[in-house]
Amino acid sequence: MRAPGYLQLWTRGTLPPGQRRRAVAIEPMTCPPDVSRSGTSLVGLGPGAQHTVRWGITPWGE
Numbered sequence: 001m002r003a004p005g006y007l008q009l010w011t012r013g014t015l016p017p018g019q020r021r022r023a024v025a026i027e028p029m030t031c032p033p034d035v036s037r038s039g040t041s042l043v044g045l046g047p048g049a050q051h052t053v054r055w056g057i058t059p060w061g062e
Helices: none
Strands: 006-010 025-029
Antiparallel strands (some): 006 025
């Protein structure tokens, strides 16, 4: 089992002050966003094959 090699981070959008969210979303990814063109870290699966990844996050301080 392997860990995802890429992360995508999302922060608040372009909402005006007072409507902005105070959060960060973290999305684990097994390949970069341009994988269909670059082939970087592409995992090819045949019929009946499986690919499993494990990912977690541990917060620190508050």
